[in-house]
Amino acid sequence: MDIRTLCLGILTMGDATGYEIKKFFEERLSHFYEASFGSIYPALGKMTDDGWVRCSAQAQDGRPDKKVYTITPSGRMAFLDALGKDPRKDRIRSEFLAMMMFSDLMSTARVSSLIDTRIADLQSKLDEMDACAADATTPVDQFILGFGQAVYRAEMNYLQDNRHLVEAQALMSGRAAE
Amino acid sequence: MDIRTLCLGILTMGDATGYEIKKFFEERLSHFYEASFGSIYPALGKMTDDGWVRCSAQAQDGRPDKKVYTITPSGRMAFLDALGKDPRKDRIRSEFLAMMMFSDLMSTARVSSLIDTRIADLQSKLDEMDACAADATTPVDQFILGFGQAVYRAEMNYLQDNRHLVEAQALMSGRAAE
DNA sequence: TGCGAATTATATCACTCTGACATATATCGA
DNA sequence: TCGATATATGTCAGAGTGATATAATTCGCA
Numbered sequence A, B: 001m002d003i004r005t006l007c008l009g010i011l012t013m014g015d016a017t018g019y020e021i022k023k024f025f026e027e028r029l030s031h032f033y034e035a036s037f038g039s040i041y042p043a044l045g046k047m048t049d050d051g052w053v054r055c056s057a058q059a060q061d062g063r064p065d066k067k068v069y070t071i072t073p074s075g076r077m078a079f080l081d082a083l084g085k086d087p088r089k090d091r092i093r094s095e096f097l098a099m100m101m102f103s104d105l106m107s108t109a110r111v112s113s114l115i116d117t118r119i120a121d122l123q124s125k126l127d128e129m130d131a132c133a134a135d136a137t138t139p140v141d142q143f144i145l146g147f148g149q150a151v152y153r154a155e156m157n158y159l160q161d162n163r164h165l166v167e168a169q170a171l172m173s174g175r176a177a178e
Numbered sequence C: 001t002g003c004g005a006a007t008t009a010t011a012t013c014a015c016t017c018t019g020a021c022a023t024a025t026a027t028c029g030a
Numbered sequence D: 001t002c003g004a005t006a007t008a009t010g011t012c013a014g015a016g017t018g019a020t021a022t023a024a025t026t027c028g029c030a
Helices: A003-011 A018-029 A037-050 A073-083 A095-100 A108-135 A139-162 B003-011 B018-029 B037-050 B073-083 B095-100 B108-135 B139-162
Strands: A053-058 A066-071 A091-093 B053-058 B066-071 B091-093
Touching (some): A095 B139, B037 B053
């Protein structure tokens, strides 16, 4: 399930422009999938060439043409086919945890500040999601949103309960490297 | 904190070859950071050019030379400098959740199978981590490991408690696309 | 009414990183 | 003995990011 295929899936839910697909990624998928314009626009171009989507350019005063993409029957088949393939394992990159590995090379103040920021970020994402909860009318949307909330809450609780493990570490900074 | 910098950090803990660094990623960081040979070897080469690491090649019978890398004082400074920069937000790609968005286009059996596999994968990772727990002697290692366990447990509990939200969905497959 | 910021909209590009492949040999279990 | 796994380094096509470019509109605020 690369970005190309996921864009195709989004188009099964209705016509959209590249810009609208980007907004969808940001507003609905941001807690488990991200995509930049640099991958969305080329993906739409490629799929147009492959006959999976059709593009109708709508001229607009001054602005660039608005290109509305529609999925074709062959694109729909390609997407159903993709749903038959098993998902690859999650790809995750947490620079925060990577830095925590080296908490004994940082001051306690620095470590605390990083954790405070992390907790604040998690809280603001949770607040955002709470606000979205009313919009999640279908069970599927609730499932997706709830998954993100469960994970973020677990992270936040863990940090609050265990931050002492890395904050205390700097006090032992005399240890020799092994 | 790109892969280059993280390799440098790993070398602050002791000399290592590219192969050993890869093993470290797999055994210790796999739940929050991944790196392939295709990024590790070029990273070591680049850092050698920059004077951040030194390389001592050790001839071996038959096999390619074993190249042991050592961090230099200037490399150590560069790493401490990197720890002063704020981490970027986590990058996450979950093809599993992406597919769940389209559970109404799959059969209930398919959805159930995907969730069963996901739960089994989470369980095997948790088992693996439980086995590692004895090796995590420092508070920092415990913090890192515990974080992963907390997140995986939260995911598993969520799936067990809420899978009905996506498994029931297929029963309503008569709905028209909006 | 006027000004800056945000939004709408498409696109390119250098760079990073992945995942598959190539190349060897040794060692371990069945 | 034979296949799988481990040791060990490396390349490369292709995917994707993040910054940048361009340009008009609309919104909030003073």
